[in-house]
Amino acid sequence: MSERDLSVVVFGASGVTGRGVAAYLAERAEEAGAKWAAAGRDPEKVERVLAEIGASAPETIAAEVGDPGSLAEMASRTRVVLDLVGPYTLYGTPVIEACVANGAHYVDLTGEIPFVGRTIEAFHERASEAGVKVVEVCGFEALPPDLSVLLAAETARERWEEDLAEADVAVSTQQPAGKVGLGDMMSGGTMQSMAEVFAAEGAAESADPATLIADPELAAKVRDASPIELAPRFAADGVVIAPMSPAAFINPAVIHRTAALLAEERGEPVEPFRYREGIAIPGGTPSLPLRYGAAAALAGVQAGFAALARAKPAARRRGAGYLRKVLPGSGFGPKGARLEEWSWQLALDARTDGGHYLRVDLDADGHPGYLTTATMLGEAGLMLAEDGATPERAGCLTPAAALGTASLSRFERAGARFAVSS
Numbered sequence: 001m002s003e004r005d006l007s008v009v010v011f012g013a014s015g016v017t018g019r020g021v022a023a024y025l026a027e028r029a030e031e032a033g034a035k036w037a038a039a040g041r042d043p044e045k046v047e048r049v050l051a052e053i054g055a056s057a058p059e060t061i062a063a064e065v066g067d068p069g070s071l072a073e074m075a076s077r078t079r080v081v082l083d084l085v086g087p088y089t090l091y092g093t094p095v096i097e098a099c100v101a102n103g104a105h106y107v108d109l110t111g112e113i114p115f116v117g118r119t120i121e122a123f124h125e126r127a128s129e130a131g132v133k134v135v136e137v138c139g140f141e142a143l144p145p146d147l148s149v150l151l152a153a154e155t156a157r158e159r160w161e162e163d164l165a166e167a168d169v170a171v172s173t174q175q176p177a178g179k180v181g182l183g184d185m186m187s188g189g190t191m192q193s194m195a196e197v198f199a200a201e202g203a204a205e206s207a208d209p210a211t212l213i214a215d216p217e218l219a220a221k222v223r224d225a226s227p228i229e230l231a232p233r234f235a236a237d238g239v240v241i242a243p244m245s246p247a248a249f250i251n252p253a254v255i256h257r258t259a260a261l262l263a264e265e266r267g268e269p270v271e272p273f274r275y276r277e278g279i280a281i282p283g284g285t286p287s288l289p290l291r292y293g294a295a296a297a298l299a300g301v302q303a304g305f306a307a308l309a310r311a312k313p314a315a316r317r318r319g320a321g322y323l324r325k326v327l328p329g330s331g332f333g334p335k336g337a338r339l340e341e342w343s344w345q346l347a348l349d350a351r352t353d354g355g356h357y358l359r360v361d362l363d364a365d366g367h368p369g370y371l372t373t374a375t376m377l378g379e380a381g382l383m384l385a386e387d388g389a390t391p392e393r394a395g396c397l398t399p400a401a402a403l404g405t406a407s408l409s410r411f412e413r414a415g416a417r418f419a420v421s422s
């Protein structure tokens with residue numbers, strides 16, 4: 001890897017999220033001593049899109065998912081490929097194949113959990129042997145809660161030699177002033193990716209918190225200790241907790257895999273902790289019944305997703321076909337200065353098996369899904385490209401297992417500040 005001329009390549013740099021990653025690296029790579037390039041199937045479009053946002057790349061590489069030679073050439077030149085070409089169920093595997101075969105770390109933003117399961121089956125062993133990290137779900141889902149839970153678990157071990165028994169995550173967001181429409185919230189790429197989950201083989205796995213755990217005994221324990229609950233909950237100060245949006249079924253599977261991977265590495269048995277998460281709807285106006293009603297409506301949407309994921313294949317495929325048609329496509333989504341008008345916080349309250357309490361706070365700037373995701377992914381790419389900035393382990397890893405907590409302060413540069421207290 002040391003002979004590669006590039007540290008990081010942003011593949012799919014013309015997309016809604018890819019351009020944000022490119023913009024971050026255009027500003028940040030030089031001070032990190034990294035060489036980067038943008039890549040896409042239409043290099044002229046990539047250059048045009050990046051010029052529009054004032055973020056030119058030092059080099060643009062032509063690469064197309066349907067052309068394995070172009071992917072191999074891209075992967076063989078760089079230490080890390082950041083893959084922004086989704087839906088990953090349709091386009092991810094050839095890029096992972098090229099990275100594993102050519103010794104480049106691979107990172108993506110997928111939330112398509114059945115696809116993550118297929119990737120682990122197909123690539124974990126090969127990637128481990130090749131010393132390659134395949135890091136999936138490395139955006140707003142699931143990097144922030146995954147790293148926060150790992151930070152709490154490591155702190156509990158250091159301070160008291162105890163493990164986590166419970167971890168409750170609540171995310172709050174502050175939106176831009178004025179009307180916030182669908183195009184401010186979510187991209188067409190994300191919506192099309194959600195449709196692909198329902199069409200995918202094994203769609204029902206997406207609602208299983210233990211789907212990414214290979215050991216069936218441990219998986220059963222995780223399902224028992226930590227089911228995904230959709231009903232709204234009350235928290236302190238009149239806060240109502242709604243299920244995580246846009247999907248309540250992504251983070252739990254990743255977080256439980258992190259705990260399983262790290263316990264396996266230590267050679268210790270895992271006693272699963274209860275993980276819960278949601279969006280905090282704060283007290284005040286609107287009134288409590290209205291807030292609870294909004295949370296119940298969000299819970300209804302998630303219950304509908306779960307029902308569709310568990311439906312018979314023909315019904316799922318019909319549902320996915322309908323969603324593909326009615327939902328916006330590639331290119332639609334939050335862009336420009338408006339992305340900077342958002343901010344968000346994640347609060348993790350954890351209890352250990354010895355009865356100690358810990359809190360991890362994450363305070364972040366920008367739109368969670370399309371600005372902080374882009375900057376954190378860019379920083380994660382730089383970290384993975386550097387010798388010694390991340391743990392030695394390889395294989396199909398979660399964000400927390402791949403990045404570890406030693407370099408957490410690096411995310412401050414990306415607008416995301418983690419702090420732990422007890």
Ligand SMILES: NC(=O)c1ccc[n+]([C@@H]2O[C@H](COP(=O)([O-])OP(=O)(O)OC[C@H]3O[C@@H](n4cnc5c(N)ncnc54)[C@H](OP(=O)(O)O)[C@@H]3O)[C@@H](O)[C@H]2O)c1
Binds near residue numbers: 012066086109329
């Ligand atoms: N987990 C998270 O928090 C999170 C956050 C944001 C996004 N995401 C995921 O990230 C993915 C991208 O989202 P997005 O909104 O940025 O999507 P997008 O705007 O549709 O961008 C897709 C990119 O893929 C490229 N592409 C499509 N087909 C290709 C092919 N055959 N070969 C090479 N490149 C190809 C497009 O190139 P052209 O411009 O040439 O069409 C574009 O650059 C989605 O799966 C989304 O769900 C996840």
